[in-house]
Amino acid sequence: MTAPLSSLPILRLKPKADAKRIRHGHPWAWGDDLVLDRRARAIPAGALAVLEDAERQPLGLGVATVEGKIGLRLLDRDPAALIDQAWLAARIQAAVDARTKLYDEPYYRLIHAEGDGLPGLIVDRFGDTLVMQPNAIWLEEREAAIVAALRDATGCANLIKNGTSRARLAEGLPEVTEVLLGDAPTAPIQVPMNGAIYMADVMAGQKTGLFFDQRENHAFAARLARGGRVLDVFSHVGGFGLASLAAGAVHALAVDASAPALQLAEAGAEAAGMADRFATRQGDAFATLEALAEEGARFDLVICDPPAFAPAKQALEAGLRAYERIAKLAAPLVTEGGVLMLCSCSHAAELPKFRAACLRGIGRAGREPRLIYTGFAGPDHPQHPALTETGYLKAVAFRLLP
């Protein structure tokens, strides 16, 4: 027995709990499956603990949150693992290696939580600047080691801590935005993606200022956009619209409720010399879709990438109705033979249900669809196979027949 192992508290599964599920790869123990005696209950949230099955066979070492729905998140299958700077550096290096194989330029999701073996840690890379979201206590306690490992593995000069997520607040951590390395950018960072330039405001933007997860879906939509007119609804900083223009769209109209987001989109169009083909319209998406229909507007490609309408199970039915309504309002704006692309970032709306809601809306608009594409988050968002929740993003594209 080494000292680190023996010094850690032990959490044990109830005899009825399914230890095989964890042994075969699931990285979580449910809180309900843990024996919660006085000693177990005394383990503070975020502390390391060794997980054992009911027969006292170790299953690994993880982060305990004994009062939570998830009682323990495994960090390492080796119960004697030392979660030190070297351990963190190895995980971070593996994540960096995987991304540099995929991308020519250093703009991507660098650490995707469980997908990279680091529960709760999100890091996005914008060239020389990293934006980190530490959403769990165990990360907060190891902040200095994580920052050092990120700096060493990437050579990045700047690291911003974005501590504003709901997940973080749910862990009881304070809301904070601070510069942990180098300087805060004084202007939005120019991010090259799919031939376009996006402006990421990493200090004040939504999440980390830009969503890298749609990159592959942007690329597919852009292929369809060549030579056509594009409507990009819930555009944020111009995601689908700017990629479409870079691929040769004649014109793109971006709709969003956020004026600051649309200003960044316009700045991106300007930076890429495409401003003359780009227009924005600030307003509610539903109302704008209705107004465009009344104006008789038509587009060869319409993309709707709304916020999560069904973030949790209770919101599923209402969320699916919202997706159906978006599809019903958007379909009439698509030319004959044109394409309607619909996205969902709702954890609770699984692909078949989301697709069915879209099809109901398209059908109610009197259009006949053919599915030509189903896409997910890009490969810089690796999914732990046992956690379908990390597969939240889905995009479907339908050609609407003449």
Place this chain on the structure above:
Amino acid sequence: MTAPLSSLPILRLKPKADAKRIRHGHPWAWGDDLVLDRRARAIPAGALAVLEDAERQPLGLGVATVEGKIGLRLLDRDPAALIDQAWLAARIQAAVDARTKLYDEPYYRLIHAEGDGLPGLIVDRFGDTLVMQPNAIWLEEREAAIVAALRDATGCANLIKNGTSRARLAEGLPEVTEVLLGDAPTAPIQVPMNGAIYMADVMAGQKTGLFFDQRENHAFAARLARGGRVLDVFSHVGGFGLASLAAGAVHALAVDASAPALQLAEAGAEAAGMADRFATRQGDAFATLEALAEEGARFDLVICDPPAFAPAKQALEAGLRAYERIAKLAAPLVTEGGVLMLCSCSHAAELPKFRAACLRGIGRAGREPRLIYTGFAGPDHPQHPALTETGYLKAVAFRLLP
């Protein structure tokens, strides 16, 4: 009443049949749902008929096969539609328009059966040459009109009829391969795709000599292959391997049971000037995977794209076991941090079941996977939303952790 309408026989749904399903977009009436009186039974297979619900409201016009599991395939929601050369030409033109928006070069699946509103018709385009698979009687009877419409819409000089499919023989149609327009190619056709050159033997090859459906998955795999060593199992004419070399792989080894297919793969590598980085190994895939493991071979990217192990529901369990076994044999050949891509073209193996089989195999090999990609057939294979069967192809890629 126009003459064409009144002259067509009528097929009526039983009162218990779900007419709404068809009214809401499903293009098939089940044979069991049809009233099969003497008159209905007299309708020859492949003949046009009008479909009515139990209240005698017309649902559309279709192709009858009253004794089949599918009793009628709708061609047009308008029961008075005239299925003549103009009707065929409109469907074919819409299919051509959709493809030319997607592809710079004329190599793609041009007509994808129900997905393009033409049940039973498959047409692949190889530049100036079309390869047509007419797999239904109604097509056979309209062959001249279809050939003329294809020629007019594409300008292609050559059209080969490949009448060797199982679907065609199941319809009772004769096995035949013939030249319907222009000349038969005297050599394999060079097909540019993802920067590689593939050799398609449209007169003697499997199906139409080349599988266009994997194009998007080839492209994704190729991105992962840059700078690495690639193993392409069930390679056929070099699909994944040649795309990987074109993207910058250091070396690719193609494995297939078919010596002629591997010869075409070698010719493709030669034509693209990549022969020095390409090798082939003829033999059984399972045995070759075992042999490579014994030799200690390791690859940064391994792709297995087997034939349909679960072509029908009865074969599902055995098929899933075969996928699991492939994954188990392939995983040990992947370097630490490398990628294993597994494909299924089995109708019966839905994505979650196929993915689970792959994960069991990877787990049994002792490797820890992260899902980084899920792909399907490309957009030149449009799917009727009601027919999940047309979504047969799925590809999943896992990064295997260090």
